[in-house]
Amino acid sequence: xxxxxxxxxxxxxxxxxxxxxxxxxxxxxxxxxxxxxxxxxxxxxxxxxxxxxxxxxxxxxxxxxxxxxxxxxxxxxxxxxxxxxxxxxxxxxxxxxxxxxxxxxxxxxxxxxxxxxxxxxxxxxxxxxxxxxxxxxxxxxxxxxxxxxxxxxxxxxxxxxxxxxxxxxxxxxxxxxxxxxxxxxxxxxxxxxxxxxxxxxxxxxxxxxxxxxxxxxxxxxxxxxxxxxxxxxxxxxxxxxxxxxxxxxxxxxxxxxxxxxxxxxxxxxxxxxxxxxxxxxxxxxxxxxxxxxxxxxxxxxxxxxxxxxxxxxxxxxxxxxxxx
Amino acid sequence: xxxxxxxxxxxxxxxxxxxxxxxxxxxxxxxxxxxxxxxxxxxxxxxxxxxxxxxxxxxxxxxxxxxxxxxxxxxxxxxxxxxxxxxxxxxxxxxxxxxxxxxxxxxxxxxxxxxxxxxxxxxxxxxxxxxxxxxxxxxxxxxxxxxxxxxxxxxxxxxxxxxxxxxxxxxxxxxxxxxxxxxxxxxxxxxxxxxxxxxxxxxxxxxxxxxxxxxxxxxxxxxxxxxxxxxxxxxxxxxxxxxxxxxxxxxxxxxxxxxxxxxxxxxxxxxxxxxxxxxxxxxxxxxxxxxxxxxxxxxxxxxxxxxxxxxxxxxxxxxxxxxxxxxxxxxxxxxxxxxxxxxxxxxxxxxxxxxxxxxxxxxxxxxxxxxxxxxxxxxxxxxxxxxxxxxxxxx
Numbered sequence: 001x002x003x004x005x006x007x008x009x010x011x012x013x014x015x016x017x018x019x020x021x022x023x024x025x026x027x028x029x030x031x032x033x034x035x036x037x038x039x040x041x042x043x044x045x046x047x048x049x050x051x052x053x054x055x056x057x058x059x060x061x062x063x064x065x066x067x068x069x070x071x072x073x074x075x076x077x078x079x080x081x082x083x084x085x086x087x088x089x090x091x092x093x094x095x096x097x098x099x100x101x102x103x104x105x106x107x108x109x110x111x112x113x114x115x116x117x118x119x120x121x122x123x124x125x126x127x128x129x130x131x132x133x134x135x136x137x138x139x140x141x142x143x144x145x146x147x148x149x150x151x152x153x154x155x156x157x158x159x160x161x162x163x164x165x166x167x168x169x170x171x172x173x174x175x176x177x178x179x180x181x182x183x184x185x186x187x188x189x190x191x192x193x194x195x196x197x198x199x200x201x202x203x204x205x206x207x208x209x210x211x212x213x214x215x216x217x218x219x220x221x222x223x224x225x226x227x228x229x230x231x232x233x234x235x236x237x238x239x240x241x242x243x244x245x246x247x248x249x250x251x252x253x254x255x256x257x258x259x260x261x262x263x264x265x266x267x268x269x270x271x272x273x274x275x276x277x278x279x280x281x282x283x284x285x286x287x288x289x290x291x292x293x294x295x296x297x298x299x300x301x302x303x304x305x306x307x308x309x310x311x312x313x314x315x316x317x318x319x320x321x322x323x324x
Numbered sequence: 325x326x327x328x329x330x331x332x333x334x335x336x337x338x339x340x341x342x343x344x345x346x347x348x349x350x351x352x353x354x355x356x357x358x359x360x361x362x363x364x365x366x367x368x369x370x371x372x373x374x375x376x377x378x379x380x381x382x383x384x385x386x387x388x389x390x391x392x393x394x395x396x397x398x399x400x401x402x403x404x405x406x407x408x409x410x411x412x413x414x415x416x417x418x419x420x421x422x423x424x425x426x427x428x429x430x431x432x433x434x435x436x437x438x439x440x441x442x443x444x445x446x447x448x449x450x451x452x453x454x455x456x457x458x459x460x461x462x463x464x465x466x467x468x469x470x471x472x473x474x475x476x477x478x479x480x481x482x483x484x485x486x487x488x489x490x491x492x493x494x495x496x497x498x499x500x501x502x503x504x505x506x507x508x509x510x511x512x513x514x515x516x517x518x519x520x521x522x523x524x525x526x527x528x529x530x531x532x533x534x535x536x537x538x539x540x541x542x543x544x545x546x547x548x549x550x551x552x553x554x555x556x557x558x559x560x561x562x563x564x565x566x567x568x569x570x571x572x573x574x575x576x577x578x579x580x581x582x583x584x585x586x587x588x589x590x591x592x593x594x595x596x597x598x599x600x601x602x603x604x605x606x607x608x609x610x611x612x613x614x615x616x617x618x619x620x621x622x623x624x625x626x627x628x629x630x631x632x633x634x635x636x637x638x639x640x641x642x643x644x645x646x647x648x649x650x651x652x653x654x655x656x657x658x659x660x661x662x663x664x665x666x667x668x669x670x671x672x673x674x675x676x677x678x679x680x681x682x683x684x685x686x687x688x689x690x691x692x693x694x695x696x697x698x699x700x701x702x703x704x705x706x707x708x709x710x711x712x713x714x715x716x717x718x719x
Contacts, residue, residue, distance in 0.1 A: 095604065113604045116389060135393065136386045137604055155601065155658070156629075157390040158636070173393040175636065178658035179601075198658035226701060228663040 022280055023081060023322040024287055026296055027054035027068060028313030034068065035312040036084070037287075039280050039321065042298060042310050048084040051077050056098040057318040061105045065123070066320070069096040069110070076110065076121070081322055091128050093119040098182075100141040100150075102165075109150050111138040118152050120168065130168040134161045142183035142192070144207070153180035153194055160194045160205065162212060172212050176203040184235040184244075186259070191215075193244060195232035202232050202246055204262050216262050218246075218255075225251050234276045238283055243301070245286055247274040254288060254297075256304060268306055270297035278319040289316040350387070350641045351422045352631055353401040354380040354450070354624055355437075357410045357429035365570045371618075376428045376450060377402040378613035379621025383628025385612070387635075396635055400628070407433050411440055418445060423643040426450045426469075426627035428620055431457055438463040446643035448627035451620060453564075455508065458671045459707060462714035465643075467650060467672040469626040473508040475706035476590040479678035479690035480560065480583050481512040482704070486692045489557035491521040493550070493580070495572070496562035498527045505562040509584070521554040526568045546575035553578065561585040587682065590690070593622030594681045599689075602660040626659060626674065633657050651717070662689070668703070671714040675702035 021040035027050060028035060034054060036046040051070030058067050059081060066079040069092065076090040076099070092099075093112035096119075100109050107129055110119045118138055120130040135157025142151040143165070150163040153176070160183060162172035177199025184193045190208040195201075202218040220230040231249035237259065238244075244257040252274060253267040271290025274297070278287050285307070286299040294314055298307040356376050364370060372378075384400040391398055401422060405413045410433050417425055423445045427434055431454030438447055442465070449457065449468040457463075458472050484490070492513060496506035506523070513520050526549065550559070550572075559576060561584040563569035569585035581587060595606060595616035609617045609625075634646040634655065649655055651672065656664040661677045668675060680688045695704040703709075 095607075113601075114607055136389045137601065156386050157393070158633075158658075159390070159393060161393075170393070175394075178656050178664055198664045199656060200664070226696075228701065 020324065022324065024278070024280075024296075025057055025059070025066060025081070025320050025322070026287075026289060026312050026316045027057045027318040028315060029053055029055055029291065029317040030315035031313030033313045034066075034079070034084075035316070037296070037310060037312070039285065042308060044310065044312065046084060047313060048079070050079070051075070055317045056096065057320045058099065058101050058108075059320050059322055060101065060123075061103070061323060063323045067099065067101070067108065067123070069099060069318075071095050071097055076108070078123075088126065090121050090123060090126055091119075092121065093117060093128075093131070098139060098141055100143050102143060103145065103147050109141050109143065109152075111141050111152060113137050113139065113155075116154070118150070118163065132163055132168050132170065134163075134170065135159050135173075140180060140182040140194070142185055144185050145187055145189040149207075151183040151185075151192060151194075153183055155179045155181070155197075158196070158199075160192070160203075174203075174205055174212055174214060176214070177201045177217070181233050182235050184237055186237050186241040187239045188241060191241070193235045193237065193246075195235050195246060197231045197233055197249065200227065200230050200232065202235060202244075202257075218257060218262055218264065220246075220248060220251075220255055220264060220267075222248075222251060222253055222267050225253070233274070234288075236277045236279060236286065238279070238301070245277060245299075247277055247288055249273055249275065250292075252290075254286075254299065266304065268299060268304070270299070270306055271295045271309055275316075276318045278321045280321050281324045287319050287321065289319050291315045291317060347391075347395050347397040348641050350391075350396055350398045350424070350631065350635050351401075351420070352380075352384065352398065352424045352426070352628060353403060353417050353422045354426045354428065354627075355410070355413055355417065356402070356404040356451075357407050357427070357433050358404050359407055359430065364566055365568075369566075372615055374402075374613060375618060376426075376620035376624040377404075378609065378615070379617065380426060380624035380628050382609050382612050382621075383625040383632065386625075387628060387632030390632060390636055394636055396641070398628075398632065398635075410437055414440060414445075424448075424631050424646070426624050428624065434466070435461055435463070438466045441465055444643065446647050448630060450623035450627045454504070455707065458673050458712075458714060460713040462671050462716045464672075464716040465647075467630065467647065467667060467674070469630060469674045470623045471592050471676060471678060472673060472706050473505055474511065475673075475676075476678060477505070477508040477512040477584075478515065478705045479590040479680065480588065481509070481516045481518050482690045482692040482695055483588070483680055483688055484518055484558060484560075484583065485516050486688075486694075487558075489581075490517070491519050491554075491556045491558075493553050493556040493559045494520050494523045494562065495526055495550075495559060495568075496523065497565050497567050497569075498525055499565035499567070501564040502562050502567075505564045505585075509560055509562055521556040524549070524553070526563070528565065528567045542571045543575060546571050547577045550575075551577040556580060558583055559587075561587070588680055588687055589683070590678045591681055592619045592676070592678070593617060594619070594679060594683070594686070596681065596684060597660070597679055597686050599686065600660050600662040605660050626657075626665075629657060629659065630674070663702075666700075668709070670709050670712050670717050671707070672717060673706065675700060675705075677702065678705060 052072035056069035135154025137155035140153040177196030179198040272292035428451035561569035563585035
């Protein structure tokens with residue numbers, strides 16, 4: 001009763017005005033917890049245990065289920081984003097690290113690094129729907145806006161695998177640079193960005209034609225930073241595709257890229273070992289997790305400035321923002 | 325980068341589906357030359373029968389998984405023989421049409437094999453640390469995935485400098501390889517400004533390494549042996565023959581840490597390393613082999629992955645093309661050490677970070693912060709281009 005009243009209250013509040021606060025959930029890899037921030041005050045409003053070595057995190061489109069890869073527990077834990085209580089777990093295969101939810105909210109596509117598989121899990125029935133064999137050490141997963149194509153990057157095979165989500169068959173493979181970590185579609189579904197951590201590049205793959213091909217490789221250079229430390233990890237594109245943000249890991253920078261020319265515009269200094277990123281729904285802010293400084297950086301997207309950093313738990317890894 | 329673009333274009337044309345109807349076979353082998361040696365000081369160090377082979381098998385599996393998407397099929401043959409059969413074993417592999425061979429052998433054996441192999445074969449040194457094989461005695465048909473002695477000694481000495489432990493008591497053994505290692509430490513000390521306060525030689529007087537008296541004699545001998553040394557911050561042991569170094573920690577006259585062949589050791593790999601995705605890699609190896617990964621396994625894995633990466637990127641499978649690609653600016657390899665590994669084109673040595681371990685955890689990784697180089701910080705480890713006496717690579 002209380003919970004439905006709260007939900008109702010929240011729903012009422014959410015329609016009250018445009019600048020509503022959203023909850024930001026950050027997994028703390030070493031702290032075995034999730035830190036909850038408020039996107040208006042940027043204060044920590046809660047911290048709750050999330051199993052052993054929580055890494056990848058996402059939330060259902062309706063904001064009712066929070067999914068966390070508990071890597072060392074070999075499971076995906078599902079939490080209530082309001083009460084922070086654990087609802088149930090999902091079969092994930094061993095050592096889940098990153099995953100992506102179908103835009104419709106079901107199923108969940110999980111990369112299993114140890115088994116060279118992508119596991120497809122029905123989040124309602126809590127069942128494995130399919131296991132797709134891919135390259136060695138699958139890592140990044142992304143889904144096309146039309147939900148027809150699933151991308152998986154394999155870190156030792158160095159490929160982006162294109163998987164048909166209706167047949168679960170690999171239909172294309174595109175070779176990228178060393179240790180591809182993350183894949184991100186533009187919202188028009190025409191371009192795919194794949195970061196290569198050790199290669200130091202982001203491949204821009206043209207997916208508008210029948211045969212995907214690399215259109216460009218973006219490389220990075222920051223004065224005073226050794227090229228070896230420019231290691232691209234997470235990639236995020238704005239909805240209009242005008243800006244692409246790339247987290248550069250131990251270089252402690254986020255690269256801002258022009259989405260039309262795919263040229264680097266500038267580098268923003270954030271915390272140490274910047275890893276994953278998430279936009280607020282209005283795209284006014286971009287939140288980055290900084291694993292070695294135990295904080296998150298808040299980037300003001302319009303101003304192109306780092307607004308502030310907020311201390312979270314030990315070794316923050318993943319981040320997701322609750323929908324409006 | 326025209327080569328890479330071409331390769332990318334070729335692949336996007338060729339890879340129409342996940343399961344190509346055609347396949348090119350890439351034949352590889354690991355040739356291990358086993359010299360008869362006594363048991364190691366610690367029975368934990370006794371070599372497993374599949375030393376190196378298991379690492380190569382994992383590398384071959386990795387290549388095959390990738391090959392399933394690219395239309396390349398990989399085979400691996402593993403062979404262990406005594407030194408006197410090394411040449412015949414090489415000939416037999418060549419007769420089978422295998423031209424890509426990882427070799428785990430001592431330096432003199434590898435040198436003889438490289439002279440016998442001819443230019444149509446590419447050998448990948450996954451064992452010998454000898455400097456001369458990368459220097460005056462380098463051979464065009466050998467790429468070194470194993471780090472050299474100077475890379476290892478530089479890795480330790482950089483760490484000692486970072487710690488400001490700048491006075492060393494250098495204790496070396498009496499075997500030729502111990503003396504080469506001691507020489508490497510002398511050069512590293514001169515290169516990075518560490519003072520060798522004193523040197524002592526621990527003479528191997530022979531006899532059984534294993535006795536029932538155990539620690540009793542050691543506890544009396546080592547304090548006496550290390551007594552009255554010049555003032556020093558740290559002991560560096562050069563004991564490649566494995567005769568005395570593990571006895572030094574806790575037994576020295578002065579309470580000083582030990583590095584080198586015991587205590588803090590510079591290694592290409594060790595089984596506790598977890599950073600940079602290594603945990604998954606260790607897990608895959610342990611699942612395959614049922615044991616922990618050794619340096620020889622990592623080096624053999626590297627050898628297979630160098631081949632696999634060169635095949636995947638160049639689309640070729642013959643040794644000459646793969647060698648050329650590996651030595652080109654386009655080659656790079658991710659190998660769980662936090663940055664890409666590339667070859668030094670002037671002597672065929674794979675650049676790589678060196679792990680420093682106490683045997684339980686990764687204590688540090690060299691190159692240390694602040695050791696800069698105009699080309700790559702990795703070139704602060706080992707012989708650099710201006711000093712090389714290797715001319716087989718066009719230098």
